[in-house]
Amino acid sequence: MIQLEVLRYNPETDAEPRMQRYEVPYREDWVVLDALNHVKENLDPTLSYRWSCHMAVCGSCGMMINGEPRLACKSFLREYRGVIRVEPLAHFPIERDLVTVMDDFMGKLARVKPYLIPKHEKPLAEGEYRQTPAELKKFKQYSMCINCMLCYAACPEYGLIPNYIGPAAIALAHRYNQDSRDGGRAERQEEIAATEGAWDCSFVGACSEVCPEHVDPAGAIQQVKIKSTLDWYKEHLMPWLK
Amino acid sequence: MAEVSRRPYVREMGWRWIFRHPRYVRYMLREFSCLFIGGYTLIMVWGLKELAQGPGAWQAFLEWLRSPASVAFHVLALGFALYHSSTWFNLTPKALPIPYISGAHYAGWAAVSLAVLYFAGVF
Numbered sequence: 001m002i003q004l005e006v007l008r009y010n011p012e013t014d015a016e017p018r019m020q021r022y023e024v025p026y027r028e029d030w031v032v033l034d035a036l037n038h039v040k041e042n043l044d045p046t047l048s049y050r051w052s053c054h055m056a057v058c059g060s061c062g063m064m065i066n067g068e069p070r071l072a073c074k075s076f077l078r079e080y081r082g083v084i085r086v087e088p089l090a091h092f093p094i095e096r097d098l099v100t101v102m103d104d105f106m107g108k109l110a111r112v113k114p115y116l117i118p119k120h121e122k123p124l125a126e127g128e129y130r131q132t133p134a135e136l137k138k139f140k141q142y143s144m145c146i147n148c149m150l151c152y153a154a155c156p157e158y159g160l161i162p163n164y165i166g167p168a169a170i171a172l173a174h175r176y177n178q179d180s181r182d183g184g185r186a187e188r189q190e191e192i193a194a195t196e197g198a199w200d201c202s203f204v205g206a207c208s209e210v211c212p213e214h215v216d217p218a219g220a221i222q223q224v225k226i227k228s229t230l231d232w233y234k235e236h237l238m239p240w241l242k
Numbered sequence: 243m244a245e246v247s248r249r250p251y252v253r254e255m256g257w258r259w260i261f262r263h264p265r266y267v268r269y270m271l272r273e274f275s276c277l278f279i280g281g282y283t284l285i286m287v288w289g290l291k292e293l294a295q296g297p298g299a300w301q302a303f304l305e306w307l308r309s310p311a312s313v314a315f316h317v318l319a320l321g322f323a324l325y326h327s328s329t330w331f332n333l334t335p336k337a338l339p340i341p342y343i344s345g346a347h348y349a350g351w352a353a354v355s356l357a358v359l360y361f362a363g364v365f
Contacts, residue, residue, distance in 0.1 A: 067262050067263065068263060091255070093250035094250060094252075101250045203333065204269045205333065218336055219339070222337035
């Protein structure tokens with residue numbers, strides 16, 4: 001058996017969150033999500049948390065496990081010694097128990113227009129937009145983002161400056177900006193080249209360390225900074241290039 | 243739709259996040275290094291001012307540089323400067339994904355340091 005210490009918060013009865021301990025069986029092949037499911041099914045049906053795929057694809061089960069943002073489905077019990085403390089993702093308001101309010105992230109994600117905005121609309125009859133393997137390689141890594149928000153929970157800048165648009169949104173904007181089929185960069189720059197965009201990042205680098213899909217948002221943000229700086233120089237020092 | 247009772251709880255961040263994981267301590271040390279590098283720069287400017295005021299003031303400044311407090315500060319400042327430079331050089335491939343970019347920074351650093359030592363008359 002192992003001890004699981006879980007943050008509980010019921011908005012209808014609790015003034016503030018409290019910790020509750022559960023004893024769950026230890027299985028070599030269990031992840032923290034299995035332990036939570038065991039609690040929900042056998043010990044306490046009132047426990048609330050989000051999950052769906054159980055295979056690090058959906059990005060729903062992000063939570064703080066022993067203080068570190070992790071996917072509960074990718075964190076094996078065997079990785080931990082002693083009590084395992086499970087809390088909702090840091091920096092997000094707690095809706096109930098391990099469920100956080102995601103509205104802020106969802107709004108920011110929509111603002112960066114994370115979809116292809118073709119340079120020239122072409123009729124279907126002209127066929128597909130073709131791309132070379134080299135062109136694909138420029139953005140493929142950033143397209144692996146599963147919107148799990150672990151990077152937001154790891155980023156102290158986001159915790160301190162809630163208006164900061166944050167790692168995943170910038171990485172996804174960068175993903176489309178790097179795509180040879182896309183022509184929407186100017187529209188996205190309004191959001192990501194602003195103070196509350198890339199410039200609120202002080203390169204802590206934690207986002208890339210915790211990313212379960214190895215997206216490297218920190219790298220994307222620094223590249224956005226460099227490209228935005230070059231834009232500024234072109235606009236102010238070499239206006240004839242426009 | 244029925245009214246859902248919502249009362250999201252917002253946690254205060256405080257300052258303890260610095261000790262949540264070693265990476266945040268390393269980050270704060272890197273940020274903190276600016277105080278020592280800034281302090282060193284101010285000492286250089288102060289030295290220039292003393293030099294402009296004549297040999298007496300310059301000798302007094304050199305005397306102060308040899309004091310234990312000054313030596314201790316310079317050792318700390320050197321340590322923080324090395325930490326600051328190496329952490330940023332190690333991060334350069336993220337901002338500029340070019341082969342050998344990190345090594346090029348170290349090579350440039352070594353070349354400039356050797357040049358400074360040469361002009362200072364060490365060799």
